[in-house]
Every structure is written in C-alpha cells, then in structure tokens.
Amino acid sequence: MQKEINIRIGNAWKRFWSLKEVMKNPHVPLKDKTTVFNSCLLPCLTYGAQTWAFTNKQSRALRVCQNRMERSMLIIKLRNKIKLTNTRSKTKVENVTYTVKKLKWNWVGHMIRSKKKKWTKEVTVWRPRDGKRREGRPKIRWEDDTKKVAGMTWQRNAENKKTWRTLGEAYAKGQADNVTDVEE
Incomplete structure (x- = not known):
C-alpha cells in the first residue's frame, strides 16, 4: 500500500510542476490556485483511495505532500517557520485526510x-x-x-x-x- 501512495504522491508532484505557471506565479490570485489544487491536484493525490486500508503513516505521507504543495503555492520556505494553520487558513484547500x-x-x-x-x-x-x-x-x-x-x-x-x-x-x-x- 505504501508503494501505491508513493506513486500517487509522485504523480501529484508531476501534475503540480506541470501547472507551475499557475501554482508558483505570485500574480495569480490565491483563489484560482486553490481551485486548481482542489480540482486537479487533490484528485490526482487521492486516486483510488476508496480501496486503501489507511494507516497513520500513510495519512502522514499524504499530509506532508499537501503541506509542501501549499507552502510552494504561497512561495514560503520551510525555514521561515510559518505555522501550517496559517498557510491552511490562507489557501483554504481541502484537507487530504478528510477527502480520503x-x-x-x-x-x-x-x-x-x-x-x-x-x-x-x-x-x-x-x-x-x-x-x-x-x-x-x-x-x-x-x-x-x-x-x-x-x-x-x-x-x-x-x-x-x-x-x-x-x-x-x-x-x-x-x-x-x-x-x-x-x-x-
């Protein structure tokens, strides 16, 4: 199962970077980035999730991926030490755990x-x-x-x-x- 989740994460990142003109552009409104994330990236990340026997380790891997993508959308570095609650309140993307x-x-x-x-x-x-x-x-x-x-x-x-x-x-x-x- 972990192998499948790693494949999903890899595919989601490929999709993210194929959309980098939208996701990384500071001139694109955050609302549009959120719409793209919820409609393109989240389904890619959770494809086939209905059949997963979901463990905490697997849930954590998906959350880490989502958190990194959110920080990348906002162009925030990890060393800036901005809390995830702050980034989530700004981006307003759907929680991957909730979606799964x-x-x-x-x-x-x-x-x-x-x-x-x-x-x-x-x-x-x-x-x-x-x-x-x-x-x-x-x-x-x-x-x-x-x-x-x-x-x-x-x-x-x-x-x-x-x-x-x-x-x-x-x-x-x-x-x-x-x-x-x-x-x-």
Whole structure:
C-alpha cells in the first residue's frame, strides 16, 4: 500500500510542476490556485483511495505532500517557520485526510446499497471459516475504521442513505480533526 501512495504522491508532484505557471506565479490570485489544487491536484493525490486500508503513516505521507504543495503555492520556505494553520487558513484547500475518508465512506455506502452482484461486495462481506487472525497486533483491515464509527452492524447502517451520510460526515470530520498537522 505504501508503494501505491508513493506513486500517487509522485504523480501529484508531476501534475503540480506541470501547472507551475499557475501554482508558483505570485500574480495569480490565491483563489484560482486553490481551485486548481482542489480540482486537479487533490484528485490526482487521492486516486483510488476508496480501496486503501489507511494507516497513520500513510495519512502522514499524504499530509506532508499537501503541506509542501501549499507552502510552494504561497512561495514560503520551510525555514521561515510559518505555522501550517496559517498557510491552511490562507489557501483554504481541502484537507487530504478528510477527502480520503469521505471518498472511502461514500464508496462503502454505494457498494453495500448496490443490488447487483459484484465481486467487491462479495469480498467485503466474506468471512473465513475459522474466523481467527494471528496472534499479536493485527494488521489494519479495510473495514476496521468503518466499524469504529458505524459499529458491527455497519452493513445494515449503510442501507439507509441518510443515516450513512450523517455518519460519514462525522467520520471524515473527526478523522481529519484528530490528526495533527505535520511540519515537514
């Protein structure tokens, strides 16, 4: 998974530098740079995020990438020691962690509510016969963070679109707010 995220980060930087006439130009309004970031760079950075079993290390890598891009948009050097809260309040770009969590939550609800027989749903609801995992700290599974918010009956909760949307907003907001910004 880390390899895939590194590829996403690399692709986002390639896109960023292909748009450097806009992103690095001090004469382009910040509002326009924010629009370009949210519509071009963020989707490139989060492509396929619905299927990631998202760990804190991976979340941190995406946040670091976003923070560096924001500082580059504002032409701020790291040695200037300007806080990320200040840069985020200026740029007003969407938080990458929030975006990833929101994408995943929406996709889970869509997949569970689908009436068609799809392999993604079959793999998600499948349970092994013995149902046991190895000893020690278990690796994070794709559905673990969904269960934290929606409970063990998350599949039943996903059937109700309105409830699922409300839970999703709380899930994505809470996850994004609990993460401290990284200064790298």
